[in-house]
Amino acid sequence: MNQLLKLEDVWKIYHLGKVKVEVLCGVSLEVNKGEFTAVLGPSGSGKSTLLNVMSCLDIPTSGKVSFEGEDVSNMSEDELASIRGKKIGFVFQQFNLLSHLTALQNVILPTLFQGFTEKEGEKKATEFLNSVGLESRINHRPGELSGGERQRVAIARSLINNPDVIVADEPTGNVDSKTGIKIMEVLKDLNKQGKTVIIVTHDKDLVSYAHRVINIKDGKVQ
Amino acid sequence: MIKEYFRIAFRNMKVRSLRSWLTILGIVIGIFLITSLMSLSEGLKNSVMAELQMMGGNLIMVMPGDMNDMFTNFIGGMQLENRDIRAIEKVRGVDLVLEMPLEAEIVRYNNESKTSLIYGISYDSGIQLLKEDMGWETVDGRFPYSGRREVMVGNLVPKDIFPGIEVGDEISVKGKKFVVSGVLRSLGNRQDDSTIALDINDFRDITGQREGTPMAVVRIVDGYEVGFVEEGIRYALEETRVRERGEDAPSFSVVSSDAVADMVGNIMGILQAVVIAFASIAIVVGGIGITNTMYTSVRERTKEIGILKAVGAKKKHITSIFLVESGVIGFIGGVGGVVLGILLAKSIEMFFQIHPVFFIEAHVSFSLMFFALGFSFLVGCISGFFPSRSAAKMEPVDALRYE
Ligand SMILES: Nc1ncnc2c1ncn2[C@@H]1O[C@H](COP(=O)(O)OP(=O)(O)OP(=O)(O)O)[C@@H](O)[C@H]1O
Numbered sequence: 001m002n003q004l005l006k007l008e009d010v011w012k013i014y015h016l017g018k019v020k021v022e023v024l025c026g027v028s029l030e031v032n033k034g035e036f037t038a039v040l041g042p043s044g045s046g047k048s049t050l051l052n053v054m055s056c057l058d059i060p061t062s063g064k065v066s067f068e069g070e071d072v073s074n075m076s077e078d079e080l081a082s083i084r085g086k087k088i089g090f091v092f093q094q095f096n097l098l099s100h101l102t103a104l105q106n107v108i109l110p111t112l113f114q115g116f117t118e119k120e121g122e123k124k125a126t127e128f129l130n131s132v133g134l135e136s137r138i139n140h141r142p143g144e145l146s147g148g149e150r151q152r153v154a155i156a157r158s159l160i161n162n163p164d165v166i167v168a169d170e171p172t173g174n175v176d177s178k179t180g181i182k183i184m185e186v187l188k189d190l191n192k193q194g195k196t197v198i199i200v201t202h203d204k205d206l207v208s209y210a211h212r213v214i215n216i217k218d219g220k221v222q
Numbered sequence: 223m224i225k226e227y228f229r230i231a232f233r234n235m236k237v238r239s240l241r242s243w244l245t246i247l248g249i250v251i252g253i254f255l256i257t258s259l260m261s262l263s264e265g266l267k268n269s270v271m272a273e274l275q276m277m278g279g280n281l282i283m284v285m286p287g288d289m290n291d292m293f294t295n296f297i298g299g300m301q302l303e304n305r306d307i308r309a310i311e312k313v314r315g316v317d318l319v320l321e322m323p324l325e326a327e328i329v330r331y332n333n334e335s336k337t338s339l340i341y342g343i344s345y346d347s348g349i350q351l352l353k354e355d356m357g358w359e360t361v362d363g364r365f366p367y368s369g370r371r372e373v374m375v376g377n378l379v380p381k382d383i384f385p386g387i388e389v390g391d392e393i394s395v396k397g398k399k400f401v402v403s404g405v406l407r408s409l410g411n412r413q414d415d416s417t418i419a420l421d422i423n424d425f426r427d428i429t430g431q432r433e434g435t436p437m438a439v440v441r442i443v444d445g446y447e448v449g450f451v452e453e454g455i456r457y458a459l460e461e462t463r464v465r466e467r468g469e470d471a472p473s474f475s476v477v478s479s480d481a482v483a484d485m486v487g488n489i490m491g492i493l494q495a496v497v498i499a500f501a502s503i504a505i506v507v508g509g510i511g512i513t514n515t516m517y518t519s520v521r522e523r524t525k526e527i528g529i530l531k532a533v534g535a536k537k538k539h540i541t542s543i544f545l546v547e548s549g550v551i552g553f554i555g556g557v558g559g560v561v562l563g564i565l566l567a568k569s570i571e572m573f574f575q576i577h578p579v580f581f582i583e584a585h586v587s588f589s590l591m592f593f594a595l596g597f598s599f600l601v602g603c604i605s606g607f608f609p610s611r612s613a614a615k616m617e618p619v620d621a622l623r624y625e
C-alpha cells in the first residue's frame with residue numbers, strides 16, 4: 001500500500017446566516033507516501049481549507065477522507081487529535097509558536113500529549129533544533145527570533161513526534177525569498193529522508209520543489 | 223504529565239501575573255477569614271471546655287434567675303439567700319453545698335493597696351470539693367486551714383497584682399491580717415486567676431454581708447442521678463420562695479456541669495457556623511473571580527488552544543491544563559489565606575497575653591489547615607470547570623483562525 005491519503009468527492013460548506021459558502025466543491029484526489037505535493041491556487045480558492053481536511057485538522061461537510069486506508073471523515077475530535085499528534089507535523093504561515101515558551105519548550109510541546117514528560121522530550125528536541133541549525137537559540141523566546149528562525153523552530157516542532165507527513169500552509173509566506181528558499185530546502189531534505197510533504201502556496205516559483213502539483217480554483221481541483 | 227500541567231499553569235500565571243495575583247487575593251480573603259476566626263473560636267472553646275472538664279459530672283450549679291438572662295442576673299446582683307441554701311441542703315441526694323460569694327475589697331500588701339476581688343468559701347467543707355471535684359491544685363504552698371486566718375491566691379496575683387508576693391507573706395484585707403498559704407494553679411481565665419480566697423466566716427466579717435451568694439456549687443451523693451437531684455433542687459427552691467415569700471414565679475437556674483459544657487459547645491457551634499457562612503460567601507465571590515479570570519484567559523488563549531490541538535492535544539489535555547491552573551490559583555490563595563489567618567490569630571493571642579483582659583489561645587489544628595487548603599483547591603477547580611470545558615470544546619480550525 002503506497003497510498004497515504006485519499007479524498008473522494010469532498011465538500012466543505014459554511015453557512016454564514018442565510019448565505020451558503022461552498023469552499024470545497026467535490027474534491028477528489030490521492031497522495032502517495034513519500035511524495036512532495038504542492039497545492040497551488042489563488043487567494044481564497046480554498047487551499048487552506050483543503051489542507052486542513054487532508055491533515056485531519058477539520059472534517060468535510062460531506063465526502064470521504066481516508067488516511068492510511070482508514071476513514072477519518074466521521075472520526076471524533078479526540079481520535080483525530082490522536083492521529084495528528086502521532087502521524088502529522090504542522091508548519092503554519094504565522095509560525096504559531098507559543099510566545100511565552102522558549103524555542104526548546106515549544107518543540108517539546110507535542111511530546112507532552114503523547115505522554116512524555118518535559119525532561120524526556122528535551123534531548124530529542126535539542127537534536128531537532130540542532131538539525132535545523134538553531135543550537136544557539138534554544139532558550140530564546142519567539143519574540144527574540146527572526147521570522148526564518150521561528151519557522152525553523154516550527155519545523156523542529158513538527159518533527160518531534162516522528163510523523164509520516166509534514167503539512168505546511170504557506171511556510172514561506174512570512175519570510176523573505178532567500179529565507180523562503182532555505183525553508184524549502186529543509187522540507188526537501190525531509191522529503192528525501194522519507195517524509196511525505198504537502199505544502200500550500202500561491203507562489204509558482206516554489207512549485208519546482210514538488211513532485212506533484214494540485215491546482216485548485218474556486219474549490220475545485222483543476 | 224501531571225507535573226507538566228503544573229508547569230504549564232505556573233508559566234501562564236507568570237505571563238499574566240498581576241491578574242493572577244488579584245484573582246488569588248479573592249480566595250486569600252475568604253480562607254483568611256476561615257482560618258483566623260475558626261482557630262480563635264476553637265481556642266476559646268477549648269479553654270472554656272478544659273475549665274469545665276476539670277469539674278466532675280457530679281456537680282450542679284445553682285444560680286438565681288433564668289438561665290437565659292444569666293449575665294443580667296449576675297450584673298443585677300441577684301443572690302441566693304441563706305434559706306435557699308438550707309432548702310438545697312435538705313434535698314435528697316445532696317451531699318454538700320458550697321457558697322461562693324464574691325466582693326471587691328481593698329487589699330494591702332507591703333504598703334501597697336489595691337482593690338481586688340475576694341471570695342469566700344468554707345474552708346471546712348469547701349476545700350475538699352474544690353480539690354476533688356473541680357480539680358483545683360496549688361503550685362506553691364498548700365490549701366489553707368480553717369481557723370488560721372489564711373488565704374490562698376490565684377495564679378496571677380503574684381505576677382500582676384502584688385508582684386513578688388509569696389507563700390508565708392502577710393496581707394491585710396480591710397485592716398484584718400492574713401497569711402498567704404498557697405498559690406493556685408491557673409484556672410484558665412484571667413478573672414478567676416486574679417482573685418483571693420478567704421474562709422467564708424472571715425469573708426462575712428469583713429464585707430458585713432451576712433448572707434447571699436451569686437452562685438452555689440452542689441455535690442451530689444454517689445449513686446444519685448444528676449437529673450433527679452436537679453429536679454429536687456429546683457422544686458425545693460421554688461417551694462421555699464413561694465411559701466415563705468409569696469413570690470409567684472421565682473426562677474432559678476439549676477444546671478449540671480455536663481449541661482453547661484453542652485451549652486457552651488452549642489454556642490460555639492453556632493458561632494463557628496456563622497463564621498463559616500460568612501467566610502463561604504467571601505470564598506464564593508473569590509471563586510466567581512477565578513471563573514471570570516479563567517474565561518478571559520480561555521478567550522485570550524484561543525489561538526494557543528488551537529495550536530495545542532493541532533499538535534495532538536485531546537479534550538482531556540486542554541481541560542486539565544485549565545483546571546490545574548484554576549486549581550493552583552485557588553490553592554495558592556488558600557496557602558496565603560492560611561498563613562495570614564494564622565498570623566492574625568497568633569497576634570491576637572499575643573496581644574491578649576500582653577494586655578490580659580481576656581484569655582484566648584488560637585488553636586490552629588492540622589485538620590483546619592488541611593481543610594482550608596483542600597477546600598481552596600476544590601473551589602479553584604470548580605470555578606475553572608466551565609471555562610476549561612469551553613476551551614476543550616473549541617474546534618481546532620476555528621481556534622487557529624482566531625485573531
Ligand atoms: N470558518 C469559515 N466560515 C466562513 N467562511 C470561511 C471559513 N473558513 C474559510 N472560509 C472561506 O472559505 C474561503 C477559502 O478559504 P481558505 O482559507 O481555504 O482560502 P486560501 O486558499 O487558503 O486563501 P489564502 O491564500 O488567502 O490563504 C474563503 O473565501 C473564506 O472566506
Ligand SMILES: [Mg+2]
Binds near residue numbers: 047048169
Ligand atoms: Mg490560506
